[in-house]
Amino acid sequence: MAAKEKSCLNCRTIYFGDKCPNCGETPASESFKGRIHIFDSEKSEMAENMKINSDGEFAIKSK
Numbered sequence: 001m002a003a004k005e006k007s008c009l010n011c012r013t014i015y016f017g018d019k020c021p022n023c024g025e026t027p028a029s030e031s032f033k034g035r036i037h038i039f040d041s042e043k044s045e046m047a048e049n050m051k052i053n054s055d056g057e058f059a060i061k062s063k
């Protein structure tokens, strides 16, 4: 069984499974581009720019 990675369309978290573990939303895309790791969202400029306020792995672009 090969689960496909997908990116939440709501918060851009990259995850496997049925729904986003971060926000609980189900709309997701398997065709996302790029990924970043946020380790300390409160101090990360990248997180601030992308309006991400939790730690984890996120797609840079998803559609």
Ligand SMILES: [Zn+2]
Pocket: 008, 009, 010, 011, 012, 013, 020, 021, 022, 023, 024, 025
């Ligand atoms: Zn989400």
